[in-house]
Amino acid sequence: xxxxxxIWAALMRHKTRTALTLVSIMAAFLLFGLLNGVxxxxxxxxxxxxxxxxxxxxxxLSIMQTLPQALDQKIARVPGxxxxxxxxxxxxxxxxxxxxxxxxxxxxxxxxxxxxxxxxSKALATFAKTRMGLLVGEKLAVKYHWKVGQKIHLxxxxxxxxxxxxxxxxxxxxxMHPAKGKTGSGMLEMSALMHWKYFDESNPYNNGExxxxxxxxxxxxxxxxxxxxxxxxxxxxxxxxRTQTEQAVVAEKIKQVADIGLIVGAIMGAVFFTLLLLxxxxxxxxxxxxxxxxxxxxxxxxSNRGVLGIVLGESVLLVVVGGVIGLGLVAxxxxxxxxxxxxxxxxxxxxxxxWGLGLALMLAIGLVVGAxxxxxxxxxxxxxxxxxx
Amino acid sequence: xxxxxxxxxTLGELLVVAIGVxxxxxxxxxxxxxxxxxxxxxxxxxxxxxxxxxxTRVGLSTLPQRLGSSSVVVIGIAGVVAVLVAxxxxxxxxxxTLQSTGSNDTAIVMRGGSASExxxxxxxxxxxxxxxxxxxxxxxxxxxxASPELVVAARLPVGGAGSxxxxxxSLRGIGPEAxxxxxxxxxxxxxxxxxxxxxxxxGVGAARKFGLHVGQSVKLGSQTWQVVGIFKAGNALDxxxxxxxxxxxxxxxxxxxxxxxxxxxxRPEAFARFKAxxxxxxxxxxxxxxxxxxxxxxxxxxxxxxxxxxxTVGSIMAIGxxxxxxxCMFATVASRAREIATLRAIGFRGxxxxxxxxxxxxxxxxxGGVLGGLIAWLVFNGYTASTIAGGASGLGQLSxxxxxxxxxxxxxxxxxxxxxxxxGLFPAVRAARLPVTTALRQS
Numbered sequence: 062x063x064x065x066x067x068i069w070a071a072l073m074r075h076k077t078r079t080a081l082t083l084v085s086i087m088a089a090f091l092l093f094g095l096l097n098g099v100x101x102x103x104x105x106x107x108x109x110x111x112x113x114x115x116x117x118x119x120x121x122l123s124i125m126q127t128l129p130q131a132l133d134q135k136i137a138r139v140p141g142x143x144x145x146x147x148x149x150x151x152x153x154x155x156x157x158x159x160x161x162x163x164x165x166x167x168x169x170x171x172x173x174x175x176x177x178x179x180x181x182s183k184a185l186a187t188f189a190k191t192r193m194g195l196l197v198g199e200k201l202a203v204k205y206h207w208k209v210g211q212k213i214h215l216x217x218x219x220x221x222x223x224x225x226x227x228x229x230x231x232x233x234x235x236x237m238h239p240a241k242g243k244t245g246s247g248m249l250e251m252s253a254l255m256h257w258k259y260f261d262e263s264n265p266y267n268n269g270e271x272x273x274x275x276x277x278x279x280x281x282x283x284x285x286x287x288x289x290x291x292x293x294x295x296x297x298x299x300x301x302x303r304t305q306t307e308q309a310v311v312a313e314k315i316k317q318v319a320d321i322g323l324i325v326g327a328i329m330g331a332v333f334f335t336l337l338l339l340x341x342x343x344x345x346x347x348x349x350x351x352x353x354x355x356x357x358x359x360x361x362x363x364s365n366r367g368v369l370g371i372v373l374g375e376s377v378l379l380v381v382v383g384g385v386i387g388l389g390l391v392a393x394x395x396x397x398x399x400x401x402x403x404x405x406x407x408x409x410x411x412x413x414x415x416w417g418l419g420l421a422l423m424l425a426i427g428l429v430v431g432a433x434x435x436x437x438x439x440x441x442x443x444x445x446x447x448x449x450x
Numbered sequence: 451x452x453x454x455x456x457x458x459x460t461l462g463e464l465l466v467v468a469i470g471v472x473x474x475x476x477x478x479x480x481x482x483x484x485x486x487x488x489x490x491x492x493x494x495x496x497x498x499x500x501x502x503x504x505x506t507r508v509g510l511s512t513l514p515q516r517l518g519s520s521s522v523v524v525i526g527i528a529g530v531v532a533v534l535v536a537x538x539x540x541x542x543x544x545x546x547t548l549q550s551t552g553s554n555d556t557a558i559v560m561r562g563g564s565a566s567e568x569x570x571x572x573x574x575x576x577x578x579x580x581x582x583x584x585x586x587x588x589x590x591x592x593x594x595x596a597s598p599e600l601v602v603a604a605r606l607p608v609g610g611a612g613s614x615x616x617x618x619x620s621l622r623g624i625g626p627e628a629x630x631x632x633x634x635x636x637x638x639x640x641x642x643x644x645x646x647x648x649x650x651x652x653g654v655g656a657a658r659k660f661g662l663h664v665g666q667s668v669k670l671g672s673q674t675w676q677v678v679g680i681f682k683a684g685n686a687l688d689x690x691x692x693x694x695x696x697x698x699x700x701x702x703x704x705x706x707x708x709x710x711x712x713x714x715x716x717r718p719e720a721f722a723r724f725k726a727x728x729x730x731x732x733x734x735x736x737x738x739x740x741x742x743x744x745x746x747x748x749x750x751x752x753x754x755x756x757x758x759x760x761x762t763v764g765s766i767m768a769i770g771x772x773x774x775x776x777x778c779m780f781a782t783v784a785s786r787a788r789e790i791a792t793l794r795a796i797g798f799r800g801x802x803x804x805x806x807x808x809x810x811x812x813x814x815x816x817x818g819g820v821l822g823g824l825i826a827w828l829v830f831n832g833y834t835a836s837t838i839a840g841g842a843s844g845l846g847q848l849s850x851x852x853x854x855x856x857x858x859x860x861x862x863x864x865x866x867x868x869x870x871x872x873x874g875l876f877p878a879v880r881a882a883r884l885p886v887t888t889a890l891r892q893s
Binding site for chain 1: 519522525529532533537564565568569571602604615617618621670671672701702703735766767770771773777780835838847
């Protein structure tokens with residue numbers, strides 16, 4: 062550390078070059094921060110504690126196939142199931158078919174299964190007695206400037222009402238917030254909940270069927286056994302079910318979208334390979350220019366290892382400063398984008414894990430990049446270097 | 451006064467950069483060729499041009515001595531172009547696969563307002579009305595070429611025995627008309643399914659994805675179905691499973707309803723009349739689209755998202771590579787300071803020096819662009835990827851091949867040359883402004 066001013070002076074010797082290199086490194090780590098954020102948020106989706114306790118039961122034939130409502134009582138009686146509720150996919154859209162609003166027609170007690178998401182008791186009471194009532198997630202309400210008490214129409218892309226009209230009238234009765242001290246449910250924040258009874262009785266297609274069941278197990282370690290027991294209820298019937306933890310459901314969905322890890326990995330590989338070359342070239346240049354100075358240091362009594370350390374320190378410092386600025390920018394951008402769009406557009410934040418991985422990468426790249434020039438500086442022959450040979 | 455002048459000069463440079471890049475983005479490949487030809491002609495004929503050519507030649511002849519730093523420019527830009535082209539080829543392939551599924555002489559009829567086939571329901575009565583509409587082609591027996599079809603998002607096991615994993619696949623229930631509506635679909639293995647049997651045939655994409663082959667049995671819910679054939683359509687249908695409509699309807703409890711009717715029109719111009727006729731019956735309440743329009747619509751969301759991702763990632767990488775190129779070119783100019791000062795001292799003006807440095811950078815950038823495009827083409831062209839099709843509604847796997855088209859390649863080159871242009875301009879101006887006396891004295 063006592064040689065810090067020497068390292069600093071070396072970096073400041075050629076300000077343009079240092080600045081340009083810093084921006085390159087910054088861009089690389091900006092990309093790293095964004096992509097790693099995406100990767101992590103995909104990996105962690107559904108991994109909440111509540112997610113491990115919740116089971117989803119849907120038809121084994123197709124996730125769009127409905128199940129008989131009578132299954133509700135049977136699932137509730139399975140040992141280990143604490144409570145159960147059901148929901149249907151409504152396929153809602155607001156004003157235009159392209160403004161999709163995730164709308165679920167839910168049976169009684171559905172929201173109780175999501176303790177991370179709350180609506181105040183007054184809203185719940187109003188919801189319970191309002192047939193056309195709609196509970197909307199906070200982010201959704203912000204996006205469309207919805208207020209409690211407002212009357213809106215949602216269009217269903219699947220279910221016309223009994224009179225053939227696709228527009229369903231609703232009254233917004235409450236807003237769902239994340240529970241105190243919880244991050245909330247990303248899905249419910251952007252969703253609307255309507256009464257299943259209203260849904261079922263107002264369209265000619267559903268006929269008392271249920272889209273899927275959500276149940277809570279008393280003990281998460283019991284989840285596998287309970288899931289098997291639920292599926293056994295309808296084995297060999299024409300409506301066989303498939304029950305998974307919420308975690309498994311999310312993981313399976315993501316797998317079907319794309320192999321995010323592979324794509325992110327490939328891009329990061331290309332980015333860091335390029336970065337390594339760029340910075341490596343700069344460092345080699347910087348050391349070549351300073352051959353004479355380094356020789357003077359050695360003449361003054363700096364050990365070989367001291368010179369090695371100074372050059373390595375220079376490259377590590379350069380990469381770390383650029384990288385920290387880059388990752389810091391990601392953190393700024395992601396919070397600014399969330400705030401500016403009122404929460405409707407979210408970039409994944411930079412997690413502690415991302416910072417850790419990023420810093421480790423910065424150190425590694427700094428060391429790799431500095432290694433060759435540093436070794437050259439260490440092996441420098443004082444006499445030759447001073448004579449300019 | 452001096453600082454003001456300097457500021458104005460910097461502003462001027464930035465303006466040139468902005469105009470240059472903006473014009474460049476709008477350029478098509480033949481306009482670029484004309485531009486290149488004009489530069490060559492200028493260098494061959496005009497006096498200033500010939501001087502520029504000789505300065506450029508001197509610069510290029512010293513290039514091998516600066517191999518290390520020049521290759522950094524090349525590789526940096528190659529990296530940007532490779533990643534950009536690879537990501538955009540994904541968008542391209544996805545769009546192409548879906549779009550080529552549709553055509554202008556077939557139409558799809560769904561219940562009004564349905565975003566996709568899986569969300570639509572048509573009653574038996576509605577289907578009969580649609581089949582009688584004018585404009586539909588008829589076969590030798592005079593039967594309309596209209597195929598009422600069921601589409602369900604079936605759940606199929608993936609990952610072989612012992613694994614509980616499942617993925618969605620579109621299972622299409624069809625009748626004999628389906629083959630007449632889509633004459634480009636043909637069997638590559640096995641035979642057609644038999645009516646009334648639990649037999650299905652798989653598209654080549656679905657067969658690869660789910661590991662299906664002729665003679666294999668597949669569990670759909672509690673039922674066991676036999677795979678009896680493999681078909682190939684060369685488009686999005688390859689990712690589907692086909693079976694007898696009535697059998698699928700009984701498994702998925704659909705009674706006599708179907709999701710959509712696909713019809714073959716007598717000719718593309720017949721579409722307007724066909725659509726108007728169905729629209730004139732309000733009790734029917736159906737939406738009518740050509741299949742080309744329908745599948746283009748289905749491709750839109752994902753294609754746009756892939757493009758945005760590609761361009762965002764490409765832009766950030768381009769910034770990194772740009773500053774890398776600037777760094778290298780500044781170093782180049784600095785190491786050639788004496789040489790350039792000598793040229794200036796013997797009477798060469800600023801313009802040839804600026805153009806020479808820029809040409810050198812552009813050449814390196816071009817090299818990088820071609821290299822990056824080639825890498826993307828070699829590695830990713832034809833690479834098969836799969837994703838969920840049709841957004842939240844389709845819920846089936848869609849296999850598609852990445853496509854590195856000529857247009858994409860040209861786009862990559864444009865990005866490379868833009869980076870080269872900006873990365874060369876500032877060092878070039880610095881070279882031209884170098885005070886001759888100090889530069890000559892430099893060691």
